[in-house]
Amino acid sequence: MPGGKRRRRAFALGTNMVTTSHPDASPTSSDVDDSARSVIRVSEHTVEIVSDSGEGAQKCGQIFGTVSAKMGNGVWTVEIIPAEIQPPPRTPTSASGNRIRIGTGPVSNWGDHVNLVVAFNEQVLLARHRLDALADDAFILIEDMWERHANADIRTAWHDAMEELDGRSYRIIRVPMEEQCLSVVENARRGKNMFALGLLAWIYGRDPDRVREQIVEQFKKKSDDVGERNVELCELGMRWAEEHLDFRVEVRPSPIDRPLVVMNGNQATALGAVASGMELCAMYPITPATSVSHYLGDIFETFGGIVHQAEDEIAAAGVSIGASFAGKVAFTVTSGPGLALKTESIGLAVMTETPLVVVDVQRGGPSTGLPTKVEQSDLLAALFGQPGDAPHVVLAPATIEECFHCMVTARRIADAFRCVVVVLTDANLATGVQPFPRPEPDTRWHAAPVDLSAVPNGRRPYEWDPQSGLSTRAIPGQPGGMFTATGLAHDEWSKVAYDPESHQRGSDMRSRKLAVLHQTLKRPTVYGGDSGALLLVGWGSTKGAIEEAVERARAEGLDVSSLHLRFLSPLEPGLKDIFAQFDRVMTIEINYSDDADAPFITAENRRRGQLCWLLRANTLVDVDCWTRVPGEPLRPGRILDVIRAKLQLAGRT
Amino acid sequence: MPGGKRRRRAFALGTNMVTTSHPDASPTSSDVDDSARSVIRVSEHTVEIVSDSGEGAQKCGQIFGTVSAKMGNGVWTVEIIPAEIQPPPRTPTSASGNRIRIGTGPVSNWGDHVNLVVAFNEQVLLARHRLDALADDAFILIEDMWERHANADIRTAWHDAMEELDGRSYRIIRVPMEEQCLSVVENARRGKNMFALGLLAWIYGRDPDRVREQIVEQFKKKSDDVGERNVELCELGMRWAEEHLDFRVEVRPSPIDRPLVVMNGNQATALGAVASGMELCAMYPITPATSVSHYLGDIFETFGGIVHQAEDEIAAAGVSIGASFAGKVAFTVTSGPGLALKTESIGLAVMTETPLVVVDVQRGGPSTGLPTKVEQSDLLAALFGQPGDAPHVVLAPATIEECFHCMVTARRIADAFRCVVVVLTDANLATGVQPFPRPEPDTRWHAAPVDLSAVPNGRRPYEWDPQSGLSTRAIPGQPGGMFTATGLAHDEWSKVAYDPESHQRGSDMRSRKLAVLHQTLKRPTVYGGDSGALLLVGWGSTKGAIEEAVERARAEGLDVSSLHLRFLSPLEPGLKDIFAQFDRVMTIEINYSDDADAPFITAENRRRGQLCWLLRANTLVDVDCWTRVPGEPLRPGRILDVIRAKLQLAGRT
Amino acid sequence: MTDATCSLLGCGADEDRFYAMADYAEGIPRWCAGCGDHAILSAVQRLLESEQLQPEQTVFVSGIGCASRFPHYLSTYGFHGIHGRALPVATGISLRRPDLHVFAVMGDGDCCSIGAGHWIHAIRYNINMVALLLDNEIYGLTKDQTSPTTPQGYPTNTQPRGSYLPALNPLSATLGVTNASFVAQSADWVPAHLYATIREAYHHKGFSFVRILQRCPQYTASLFEPAARNPDLTEVLVHDRGITVPELDAIYRNRRVHDPTDLDQARQLAESAEKIRIGLFYRNETLPRYEELRRQAPHGADERNRLLGEELDRYAV
Amino acid sequence: MTDATCSLLGCGADEDRFYAMADYAEGIPRWCAGCGDHAILSAVQRLLESEQLQPEQTVFVSGIGCASRFPHYLSTYGFHGIHGRALPVATGISLRRPDLHVFAVMGDGDCCSIGAGHWIHAIRYNINMVALLLDNEIYGLTKDQTSPTTPQGYPTNTQPRGSYLPALNPLSATLGVTNASFVAQSADWVPAHLYATIREAYHHKGFSFVRILQRCPQYTASLFEPAARNPDLTEVLVHDRGITVPELDAIYRNRRVHDPTDLDQARQLAESAEKIRIGLFYRNETLPRYEELRRQAPHGADERNRLLGEELDRYAV
């Protein structure tokens, strides 16, 4: 969206804010009269709240995000998670919290830079500063107790930090959070987050009742007075802001014209599984997938389903295969290292044509890699990981809403095609929070109840339709359907058969199903124009960032469009034709590729992005790629730079 | 070689042989005088000996093959293995034995059809007939006791079989093996194989002393008289042949100009490992890889090495990684299902840059598939199986000789590039037997002895050369080198680091090494002409069959050449240029691809051969493929048909 | 579960049909002549017949190996999976279909080597199924490699100078796992005892682990032949609540009274002695069963959607 | 092995340097405040110091988990591998480098869940190494999921209505495995005993398995706090050939004499009782050690090539 520009305009209106260069000029404690108070009107704004891990900044961020969504703002929330189990406090590594980007229209990604940040100490603030998370003109509300701290080292640390920050034109406002909170609680560490929520609520004019409601909801599992105390702290924050801040930010909400829900991708995936009628989730804990099973662990039994925590990922796969074999399609959820361990089992499900859904919430790799961070580098493993020819379906939702619906799609395909469906989400979708239209559960989404009536006389266990390779499976309990499924080469009777014909036939039939599915897929639609100088192609969680970049680029008059793929196996139809309408095609991915101009790298030996490889092999179009592995979502602005560079290179702007 | 044609000529010389149509005319038991005896002179001939499993046909075939090699014939031996553990006797499923193709020149593959077969019963013969293994004019020497068997069912089975065979113009000769053998042993079942050896020895004029020698060598582990009795049986066979057969076959040997050795691919792989100086092989039994470890189990300790049979493939990978980390490069050997289980460990070795060699003796897949049969369908899994970006090297020997040498290459690359090397052989190489020049072991092939001297001051555990990504590893015991290897993202100090720069840097450095290796590779040479109408591209064990087909096609005046790849990652240089010299390029592979004209299959959704897919992505050339999964090696004649069809299609012949 | 109940009512099933032993047989077993697996197959078929288990209500799950070919020779449902993973697959089946009769058939490599982790945990889960360990103390299908139960010193293809380690004792290992509820041992060459043992296992509610000493004439002929020939080399554990096979008393004269509720004694008896011990080592019917703890009430689609609607409303904006 | 011998001679190594405890420390441990892992790390560092192990001759191997971060906080060599696979990696190291001091550090999920198969077999191999199970009875790093050792009924994120099964007893399981040679238990909150236990484990030639009860204030604070606060809830196994910590006698008054050579009694004592038992349950120095059985004589390159030549000649044409 053109927000990028408009935001800049908006800030032009901002009154001269004090910066560290004139500390004495900081807002006095006396009231600021409304007239002097500037209101910054913008179509979107990005907020961060960061603290040492354990100080509860995330709760504050979640509540702020939810309230904003409920008021009708577009919202995208991203967690800021420390990599370490327990990083030492007051160090950059301990930065923990949330980024919340709100807008008048829908918000589809975390954006470029933060416009306003609330920090509980200067070290976590530094962490964000060093990661270039903050806009040059960002507002910074920071706890200033450290400046006056008894410990001299801390005081020096504070001053060093302030100097480091001084390079930028941040607008720094000192807030005596500790001091304030102590008026309500003895241990301010437990209260600052709600005080901070108050600050934000006032600055962004969040409806106080909704805020209160949400706080109570958040702490309903705790005792009531916990809730009340937190409300009190929040109101304290509002009051302080009212008395001391001379600016507010207005991001006009839009009227909510239809029922929305707001949740993160793992919650959506879990609810999608419920909606699909699947009844068993076998898993082994692994970040960032585990929260799917935490949530299901809470609610699945209410729906007659169970979460089985297996002894390892291989067992989880085996249990879901067994459950599917004997009843409704089951699923297993994991991340990279777990997917690796399921490799052999996926091959077994393919060979026995046992329906199975495998959800891989991708994280940084290879190996244990970056467990909490986003990456899209399991694509080729998901597609080609299994020894032997193991044709199966691979889907990738692009939004949190799609996380919900693709579980239904996956279950249906697994049933209809008697096949394995791998669903690739990632850490960005998993923890990102976004409102989307409330799904209307439909019983047609459910697996049909298992039919245990007798199998028609003489029907073979793999009675492949010679054209489509499709067949109907018999389920234990069905009289006349008895057979022994086997991972060995077999004939239609599921009898072990090693002769050339049988193996060729079985291989044909298992592969044919993908071609049939392919025939049912719709040609994907291009975002932007149907032809032009440059087409970006993406998949998975990068959709929002790519499309925002395209929109901003087009606003700059750049002739760029984008295409986003959900089906990776089989690939969606018409790609070659679509590509043909563009002078250049390149994928944008969060995975590794060699930079074309790096030492020793040639066009011949360059290792390209994973989707890029796939598209080149499939279309023979010279698809280029821009990919990075920053362990964070892509920033639309960065993609915009890539577009500019690519088109300049092409001598077009 | 032009043998195809010449062979036909040869048979033209053959005297009218009796066929089942005039049983009465079968050779009398009276001596056949030499003048009446025809000698068939051919440049190559293919022999099969088949029996019920357990009747020892394989021993017979092995001895025949070895003796032929020692006499200077080109030889290729393939095992005929029943799929079942213990198939019922006298059934087609129990066919067990050897195919031995011998030639005046080198023999590089198992050929098309069998010219002469010795069968212990008519059922195993039928099995071969039904698999279209026998040439129309094949000589068939068959045990005829069944014709006169007490059991009526067996007699009927015999006659039905003879009728089924009657359709072809086989030259069937009845041999009273049982009857003959009983004159030497009580249990003829234990003796027929040596009697049959005698038949073959006489027909092909094998040097009797060498035959005797080889028999003794074969049974040297047993008691002496076992050896003697077997020699006796063999001589009995020779005598019977001399008295009853009115033809001999002469495949002139060539003088042996340099020392040769004759062995199968798994033996070559094992000896190659020894030659490379590796000292630990950790494995878990799996067909067809296990015999590598059986052989090493016998000899490795003599070389200071050990074979460790782990509790599973994951442990086998872990043990070899541990051994490599603490000393010389170690290796693990497996097949498809085991490779699947090593997926995660390979990612760990890549991430920690622990040198590791993984040998995958490919078999039919997916899943447990066809354990004893050849296939080339682990290529993509070997290349892309690991979640996350896990750059590593993939090699595929094309001959039994290369099985030996590529182990040395693999070990050297693993050491020099501090990386993982996957070696892809297959069941055809594993069990095929062929003579090749005796390697001259060279101490430079060995890993340098582990150097435990102190690490230069301040050298980092991953002191990546910024250009090449290469670094020197420290080994436990080296003072000053202490570090903790980790599968998590890390910096040069091997400290866990999740920041964008560190992860991007590490990913770059690990990937860069492949580009550097690529720069050291030679452009592959084309077999045939440097340009033309059609280029076949292959990899692995199909080299012999492809090149024979090309040779025969060129002899027919067809403008076809072939290219064979050993390096699959990184790919060998110059491919795009080479392909540009040909009108059409197609891969020939033993793995699955959709037939272009099958129902529902379109150019867009067609799933292609694995190398084909790789080459398309890499070169953007419209590489086609012809692939099959028959569970047996490709026949040069079949490839020849493909060439003809492809070129006709191209309207060129 | 709807389906479960439904099939328990046996919809479509032919309730009053009588099944003869032959009705449970399928194809020609492809094991070597004299392989103990043949006898074990017969004992199992005898059980199916005597209990009149409906073939469609019965599932045999296996891994990979000679032993694991078992399901192919039965007319029931079967799942011949991958090496070492029979128990997870069987667990998945039992979890969703407690109405089915589930048997897991494994070789010693399958269960005790590559499958060891699943084995330990299946014992813990104590899900109602019969787990048969067909222990020939060798890797048969892959042709003669050392297995965890191969006796120390016994030469194999991978350890030609004799297997290095003392054999793992599957009974002791099982008895060491918390929640173990049924542990027995029998031998393929004592069909009456084998049948009685499998029957006892079938009637036990929980994870019934039966180690069956199995002859492999192909690779380990020497290991069990003496015992198979001479009953005096075997000791039978007897108890009025144990496995009783009166007809054997005459032949197997070494008998030891053992109370299968005594875990400590069970562990002591499980330790290898000079005699092979067969019988019921341990049984405890009071232990928690995972599939029971996880049993779910049936839910109609509409009911579910209503509940799902409520859940979604918790996220309503 | 050449290298081994060479490094035994300590080529390049600084023999007479004295290492202080601080010399073994590396970085700032990133465990929660009050996490038992801190105390375990100190006990280990104390061992390294008291035994003056050369950092370059010492390797700590781990899997993935809070516990598995261990090697990062030591100045020795380390291998922080993948979840559940610490033991195979440690096995590979010990097999080729018996000269090194090898420690494997695992969490309860690492060792008893995903790593269970390797655990059982490592016990069998009885390779000379110290295996430390840091048992907080929960999955810590992944934030509060049930582990095999989580007490029945204890609520976690994956089993919020209480963990379903009785906890697996790692001591009983270990004692059930043939060739187990050293089994002990200690607790992070009894540093003197912990140190003495690890020292005993280090001096045992073979696979020394030590289960360390480890506090996880983050997720299982309630489980060990009572015992940590009140010594009367603990029973110390004592024996003149066991683990002796005289200074504890005053505080820990529940003491039971147990002969660590008595396997049956060890198994009985291992069974959970109302009191937590710490001490040496079992030790047997006479059992075969795999790395000893597989030890190889050094071979020069030329010697090898000569032998290889001979081998090749067997195939000569």
Ligand SMILES: Cc1ncc(C[n+]2csc(CCOP(=O)(O)OP(=O)(O)O)c2C)c(N)n1
């Ligand atoms: C993942 C995997 N690893 C290895 C194999 C090869 N394999 C097949 S059966 C088997 C072991 C057979 O021994 P056991 O389990 O004792 O069964 P038995 O044949 O003796 O009855 C092995 C190692 C395989 N099929 N899959």
Ligand SMILES: Cc1ncc(C[n+]2csc(CCOP(=O)(O)OP(=O)(O)O)c2C)c(N)n1
């Ligand atoms: C193959 C694989 N599966 C799962 C995970 C996720 N994971 C990391 S640590 C862990 C378990 C942690 O529990 P524990 O082993 O008891 O160690 P603790 O953190 O409690 O010390 C899991 C499941 C992983 N990293 N790799």
Ligand code: SF4
């Ligand atoms: S190899 Fe052994 S176990 Fe396998 S079928 Fe033959 S006798 Fe039975």
Ligand code: SF4
């Ligand atoms: S989560 Fe528990 S185990 Fe992990 S560091 Fe914190 S206290 Fe220790």
Ligand SMILES: [Mg+2]
């Ligand atoms: Mg076995």
Ligand SMILES: [Mg+2]
């Ligand atoms: Mg733990």
